[in-house]
Amino acid sequence: MRRTRRALATVGGLVLLATVAAPAVAQPSGERGLYEAHAADAEQRTELVRAGVDVLGVRDGTVTMIATAGQARDLRADGFDLDRIGDVDRMLAERGTGTRAAADEFPPGDEDYHTYSELTDELQRTEADHGDIARLSSVGESYEGRSLHLIKISDNAARDEDEPEVLFTCNQHAREHLTTEMCLRIVQRFTDDYGSDPTVTELVDTREILVIPTVNPDGAEYDISGGSYHGWRKNRQGSGTDLNRNWGYQWGCCGGSSGWPYSDTYRGSSPFSAPETRAVADFVDSRVVDGTQQITAHLDFHSYSELVLWPYGYTYDDTAEGMTRAEADRFRDVGERMAASNGYTPQQSSDLYITDGSVNDWMWGEHKIFSFTFEMYPASAGGLDGFYPPDERIGPETRRNDEAVDILLREAGRGAAA
Ligand SMILES: [Zn+2]
Structure with a gap:
């Protein structure tokens, strides 16, 4: 052995x-x-x-x-x-020391983070309060049967209009709870500020904003179960699959994931073996209308390290099959502009280390969707604490990305490939 x-x-x-x-x-x-x-x-x-x-x-x-x-x-x-x-x-x-308010609540001092049921309530309330511009549905179910919420924000939200669609996904990794709050920030800002903030109003009128606040609700709930954090990353299927190594483009190709089920970067038994990635991928596939993918841009939130990352992750090369020099330059240009707005460090994903089976590689490699990852606050930490910033940080660290989100939404109007 x-x-x-x-x-x-x-x-x-x-x-x-x-x-x-x-x-x-x-x-x-x-x-x-x-x-x-x-x-x-x-x-x-x-x-x-x-x-x-x-x-x-x-x-x-x-x-x-x-x-x-x-x-x-x-x-x-x-x-x-x-x-x-x-x-x-x-x-x-x-x-995890202290007394919890409720069985499934975040540990004491972090109660402003949303549990799955609080998230569900908030999304339902958003739809009830803003029915003309917000529509709540689901892309499918998690392994344990939780609904994978999808909220669409656009003028005439009930209709499929001919506007660029932009997808935001959060919480592929269970312990990265700040990212769920980031998706909620996007939802709240583009609904509450519609009609009063000119930028918000223009973007809601000219885009279809799609938000999946938690791709991994089972893992997130497990991570806060029993009154203390568990540092849990994967989904809850068997010993867990790392969802961001389970996507079906160059899956398991290049030493950027593990084939050992107990590894924290276990890629799963086959591409899309996790119901969560399968459901999100099926939704994205379904947005091909008359041969044209309607989603032109995508942003997946993670924590932590304060980075803006773009594909490919599976190769160190800047250009590869399906990535021309002009396309790689466009990723760098937009990545650097977003990073200038939030103070993160911009780089190609593989500049960090090789990953394979990531969502960014699939979105771009399969659909030519202009796809980024943000690694949120903090820049560095003494280890696991980096995943659990006190809830006082939610406001500042999610607002910090407002301008970057707007940059990507505007960029989406340029269409897919450069
Ligand atoms: Zn992550």
Whole structure:
């Protein structure tokens, strides 16, 4: 048995041991440590990813990750200089002390974050208050049967008008709760400010804004269950699939995901094996009308590191099949303009490390949808805390992206490929 197979990079593994039937692959065991390593270039960072560790954030060449003692030992043997900076389970336990208001509520002090049921109520209220410009539906169901909400915001929302469609998706990764609030910010701003804010009014009148506030409601609910955070990333199908490695373009091609079900970057058993990615992809496929994809731009929110990322993730090359020089230049140009507005760092996704099966690669590679990822606040953190900023940060960190959202909505009017 390879040592890296015996190890676990997944928070919540102890729960998995109790609830998942014995698989054919080695189960995780051992303590999980929080580590930092210097990895100056993307090739070095990709080596870390390939070892199966859970990369939490990257800043200025410093990678923060969760690894077991075994993984850390292997990486040190490979020449990486790893600093152990904390104990994962202790950090999570410390976040969860106190008395909860309700069984499924966020831990004390973070109650302004929306649980799934609060999110559902908010979306239903939005439709009730703004029925002419907001229409709530669903693209399908999660593995555990939760509705994957879709809200459309446009003038004459009930009709399919000939206007560029722009899709915003959030919370593919369970623990990235700030992103759900980001999608809600978009929903609230483009409904509440319609008729009073000229930019909002113009964009609602000339675009069809599509928002899926949580792609991974099962994982998000699990992450806050029992009164403390679990640092959970994947969906809740078996031992969990990393939804942002499960998309069907160059799936599993290039060492940018894991085939081991207990890895935090497990790509799933086949492309779109997760019901959540399948449902969103089916919806996007359904927006091809008379041979033309109606969605021209897409933005997927993650946390954390404060980055603006664009495809491709599966290759270090700027240009590749389906990505001309002019198209790559347009990604860079718009990415840099959005980053100038919010202070994030702009780069091609693979400048960070190789990922395969990501949503951006599929949106562009399959549909020529101009697709970006934002990694939100904070820029860096001492590990898991980066996923759980206090709820006082929700307002400033979501408003921070208003202008970038507007830039992308305007850009969508230019159509798909450059
Ligand atoms: Zn993420």
